[in-house]
Amino acid sequence: MVFKNISRIKSALPEVKHIVMFYNNGTIFQTTFEQSINIPKLGENLAGTLNHIRSLYEICNYKMEPYRKLIFETEDISVIILKLGEDSNIALFFEREEDKELRLYAIRRYISKIENLIDMKEEQLVLEEILTKEKELEKVRNLFQVNQEKVQQIIEKLKIIDKNENLEESKQLEKQLISLNEDSSKLEKEINTIQEAISQLRQNIEKQTL
Amino acid sequence: MIYLEKKDFKVIIDLLFGSQSEGFVNLHSLILIIGMMFIVEISKEAGLFQFTALNLIKLSKGKPVYLMSIFCLITIVISAILNNILTVIILIPLTITVSRILNVNPSPYILTQAILVNIGGTFFSISSIPNILISTYANISFVEFFLNVGTVSLIIFVFTLILFIFIFKKSLQVPQEGITILMEFNVWNFVPNKKLLFKSLISLIALFTFFIIIPSSLISTDILALLVAVVLIIISRLDARQIISKIDFELIFYLLGIFVIAGALDLLGVVQVLGESMAHISGGSVFFQILIILWFSSFLSSAIDNIPITKVLIPVISTITSNFPSVGKQFYYSLAIGANWGDNLTPLGDNILVVQLAEANKRPISFRQFFKIGFLTTLYQIILVSIYYTLIFETSTGIIIVIVITVCLLMIYLLNKLGPKGIRVGIGKGVNGIRKLFGA
Numbered sequence: 001m002v003f004k005n006i007s008r009i010k011s012a013l014p015e016v017k018h019i020v021m022f023y024n025n026g027t028i029f030q031t032t033f034e035q036s037i038n039i040p041k042l043g044e045n046l047a048g049t050l051n052h053i054r055s056l057y058e059i060c061n062y063k064m065e066p067y068r069k070l071i072f073e074t075e076d077i078s079v080i081i082l083k084l085g086e087d088s089n090i091a092l093f094f095e096r097e098e099d100k101e102l103r104l105y106a107i108r109r110y111i112s113k114i115e116n117l118i119d120m121k122e123e124q125l126v127l128e129e130i131l132t133k134e135k136e137l138e139k140v141r142n143l144f145q146v147n148q149e150k151v152q153q154i155i156e157k158l159k160i161i162d163k164n165e166n167l168e169e170s171k172q173l174e175k176q177l178i179s180l181n182e183d184s185s186k187l188e189k190e191i192n193t194i195q196e197a198i199s200q201l202r203q204n205i206e207k208q209t210l
Numbered sequence: 211m212i213y214l215e216k217k218d219f220k221v222i223i224d225l226l227f228g229s230q231s232e233g234f235v236n237l238h239s240l241i242l243i244i245g246m247m248f249i250v251e252i253s254k255e256a257g258l259f260q261f262t263a264l265n266l267i268k269l270s271k272g273k274p275v276y277l278m279s280i281f282c283l284i285t286i287v288i289s290a291i292l293n294n295i296l297t298v299i300i301l302i303p304l305t306i307t308v309s310r311i312l313n314v315n316p317s318p319y320i321l322t323q324a325i326l327v328n329i330g331g332t333f334f335s336i337s338s339i340p341n342i343l344i345s346t347y348a349n350i351s352f353v354e355f356f357l358n359v360g361t362v363s364l365i366i367f368v369f370t371l372i373l374f375i376f377i378f379k380k381s382l383q384v385p386q387e388g389i390t391i392l393m394e395f396n397v398w399n400f401v402p403n404k405k406l407l408f409k410s411l412i413s414l415i416a417l418f419t420f421f422i423i424i425p426s427s428l429i430s431t432d433i434l435a436l437l438v439a440v441v442l443i444i445i446s447r448l449d450a451r452q453i454i455s456k457i458d459f460e461l462i463f464y465l466l467g468i469f470v471i472a473g474a475l476d477l478l479g480v481v482q483v484l485g486e487s488m489a490h491i492s493g494g495s496v497f498f499q500i501l502i503i504l505w506f507s508s509f510l511s512s513a514i515d516n517i518p519i520t521k522v523l524i525p526v527i528s529t530i531t532s533n534f535p536s537v538g539k540q541f542y543y544s545l546a547i548g549a550n551w552g553d554n555l556t557p558l559g560d561n562i563l564v565v566q567l568a569e570a571n572k573r574p575i576s577f578r579q580f581f582k583i584g585f586l587t588t589l590y591q592i593i594l595v596s597i598y599y600t601l602i603f604e605t606s607t608g609i610i611i612v613i614v615i616t617v618c619l620l621m622i623y624l625l626n627k628l629g630p631k632g633i634r635v636g637i638g639k640g641v642n643g644i645r646k647l648f649g650a
Contacts, residue, residue, distance in 0.1 A: 003394060025303045025571065027260075028399040029311070038402040040257055087310065087572055119310045122572055129315070 005110045006030065009092075012110070017077070018093040021084070021114065022046050029088070046081065046091050082111060085119025123205055130201050137194045144187040151180050235469040238346040238432045240462065245435030246336055247457050249417065250292055252446050253410040255453075257400035259288050259300050261407065264397045267308055272389030274382035275375055278319070281305065282371050285323045286363075289330030290337045291414065294553075295563060297327045302567040309573070311395065312388035316568075317575050318378040324564040324580070325554050325587050329370065332363040332550045335431065336421070339465070340520035340549045345431075347524050348542045352421035352431060358543045362598060366591050373590060377583075377648045406446055413442040465517065472521040481522070485529025496537050497603035499530060501596055503544040508552025508592055516549045523549070544599070551591055554584040583648050 006019055010032075021029040026047035028039055050070070057064040070081040078094040090111060154177045161170050253259065263284045270276040289297040301323055309316035331338035335345035335355035345355050375382075401407050417438045421431060443450055475481055488506070492499035503523075511519045527541045534541075554561065557580050568575045601608030626637045 023307050023310070025307065027303070027307050028396075030394065030396055031399065035398055035401075035404070039399045040402045043399070085310075124313075125315055125573075 003030070005114050006032065009110050013092075013094075015094050016092050017095050020046060020091040020093075022089055022091065023119075024050065024087045024089070046089070050081065050089065084111060084114060086121045088119040090114065126201050126205050130198055130205075133194055133198050133201065137191065137198065140187055140190050140194065144184060144191065147180055147184045147187060151177065151184065154180065235466060235473075236343070236346055238430060239342050240465065242336065242342050242346065242432035242435050243339065243465070244457070244462065245432060245437075245439040248439035248453065249410075249413060249435065249442055250296065251453055251456050252406075252442050252448065253414060254292075254296070254300070255402070255448065256406040256410040256446075257402060258407055258410050258414075259292070260304055260400040261397055263288065263301065263304055264308075264395065264400065268393060268395075268397070272312075272384045272386060272392075274384050275379075277384060278322070278375055278378065278382055279371060281319045282322055282326055282367070282374065285326040286330035286333065286367055289327040290333035293338060294327040294331055297330070298324065298564050298567060302564060303571055306568070306571040306573050308392065311392050313385050314383070314388065315381065316573050317579075318374075318381055320564065320568055320573070320575055321580060321583050322374045322378075324561055325584055326367070326370065328551050328553050328588075329363050329367050329591070332547055333360045334421075336435070338550055339461075339517050341546055343517070343520050344524060344542050344546050347528075348539055349426070350539055350542065351426045354539070355543075355546075358539070359546050362543075362547065362595060365598070366594050369594055370587065370591060373587065377645050380645070406448075409445050410442065413438050468518045468521045471518070472525070475522060476525050481525040482529055485526040486533075488526065489530045489533045496534055496540070497599065499534065499537075500540055500544045500599050500603065503527065503530075503541055504548040504592065504595060504599070507545050507548030508588070509555065511549045511552035512555030512588075516553055520545065520549045547595055548592075551588055554588040557581045557584060586648055 009019060010016055018032045020031040020033065020042065022043045023029065024047055026040070026043040028043040031039060031042070033039065033042065050067070053067070053070060054064055067083055069083070072079045073096070076096055078096050079091060080094065081089055081091045084090050154173050158170060158173055158177070161173070266280050266284055267277070270280045285297065285301060288301065292300070302320060305319050305323060306316050309319065332341065333356065335341050335350060335352050341355065341359075344350065345352075398404075417435065420429075420434045420438070424434065443453065472481075488502060489499065492502055507519060507523055510523075523545055524542075527545055531537065531541055557565070557577055561580060561584065565575060565577055565580060597608065597611055600611060622637060625633050629637075
């Protein structure tokens with residue numbers, strides 16, 4: 001899937017000589033460079049370049065917003081590093097051609113596809129957790145509902161039974177009622193805990209998006 | 211300086227290493243550590259560990275339980291060769307990268323890896339500094355160590371893996387698309403040079419073969435490690451200065467300091483008193499003595515770094531052993547397990563590094579969750595080792611304990627499958643409670 005997108009980028013921009021997809025820790029996911037070059041060092045240096053720029057911002061007291069691209073042009077070769085996902089980047093090595101502007105917009109589509117493939121955002125992770133919690137909440141709510149219905153049934157039965165005649169049965173029903181009420185209060189507590197966890201996760205997402 | 215000039219350099223040597231008669235510094239340990247550092251550094255430079263790890267991860271083919279098992283297996287294999295800190299530095303970023311590709315939450319994998327590095331650390335006599343200190347002091351050969359400590363670690367690893375799968379089973383789900391993309395990850399991207407990779411792999415295999423086939427009475431393990439390190443430096447054709455610059459000299463000097471402190475405690479008689487009182491507590495029972503050493507060293511190493519603990523406890527164990535001449539080296543094995551595994555009882559030491567690495571890679575894990583799972587898993591592991599020792603030294607009691615536990619587990623399983631609904635619900639709640647207790 002990633003390979004397909006790489007070849008699409010290359011056909012959309014024939015002047016692209018090489019592509020490197022790398023993470024901020026320097027790990028290279030894929031590259032069109034041959035294995036004869038030192039690939040781990042390439043990743044280390046690309047990640048290092050981004051780190052240097054980050055330090056530069058810090059020194060100048062600029063707030064480092066998530067970057068979009070970094071361009072380095074020389075006479076023959078130009079390098080553009082584009083931000084892919086939360087922690088991933090793509091470096092494009094171009095052969096410089098006179099009077100030709102880079103048509104980066106032509107490859108944006110493929111880049112966003114690659115981003116979704118190789119780098120899941122933390123927000124996505126939190127969203128999935130929220131979904132799991134919501135499913136859990138629904139289950140507990142159903143259990144609570146069933147419990148409440150049982151409680152109601154027992155209350156009804158207790159109303160009907162003559163306590164003097166069916167003493168044993170009424171005692172048993174009362175016992176059941178107590179244990180069901182205990183279960184209900186536990187389930188209620190669990191519902192509250194899950195709801196709190198969900199709202200906490202939602203707050204986390206809001207913080208991240210801000 | 212005038213003092214030193216008058217006294218010649220012997221004073222400096224004595225200050226650093228203690229005098230020869232006192233035997234403060236065990237040079238065999240230091241040479242073994244330095245030799246291993248060189249081999250490991252070059253293998254790391256060759257990308258051997260990441261290359262092996264990712265190849266193994268690909269083998270899981272996305273089956274969640276396989277993936278979890280492989281992550282755990284990689285952790286113990288790598289930490290059996292590297293020290294714990296290096297292992298987590300290599301594995302945590304790799305795990306997070308893989309989780310990004312697979313679209314999964316890396317927390318269960320990170321937590322289990324952080325705990326299992328300690329198990330891997332007791333596989334071989336060269337797997338951790340405490341092991342090196344113990345084996346060089348007590349003259350324990352590589353094979354002997356593996357048979358008595360490594361195999362125990364292997365058994366406990368299997369039980370710990372089962373526990374982790376039980377705890378995290380619900381949260382282990384891997385989307386199929388992620389697996390297809392992971393297969394496109396080029397593992398050779400970790401390797402700067404194929405020749406260097408094979409050279410370091412062959413050197414490691416040769417080193418382990420030498421450790422197994424050459425008796426330490428003929429050539430000691432430190433000399434073998436140094437020999438392989440020198441050969442690897444020559445054939446790797448790497449810049450020797452660059453490799454030397456990456457060697458952890460801070461650790462060497464730290465060890466020197468610990469050696470001198472431990473030697474001083476020995477000289478002052480503190481070690482003797484500690485050893486005799488520990489022997490007294492056990493009431494002359496080898497079995498209780500082993501358990502005391504196991505639990506004492508693990509709780510001690512949870513609060514203080516395990517290197518000084520081990521170094522101070524080695525002569526204490528030596529004193530205790532003199533009271534139990536028939537027991538051989540069992541006390542040292544128990545110390546190796548306790549000192550290495552106790553580390554996870556508190557989220558200190560290399561565990562802080564794990565939390566920092568996870569945060570730096572934008573996948574923070576909760577410190578509380580780490581503490582909970584670390585503490586409970588370590589307790590579980592030490593209890594299992596205690597049962598193992600019960601089976602060896604108090605066989606009948608051990609068998610009864612194992613039978614009781616097995617029957618209880620079997621009954622729970624059967625009741626969960628065939629029992630009335632109320633009981634099944636109760637068991638389900640209990641299982642969820644255990645999972646929550648571990649922070650899953």
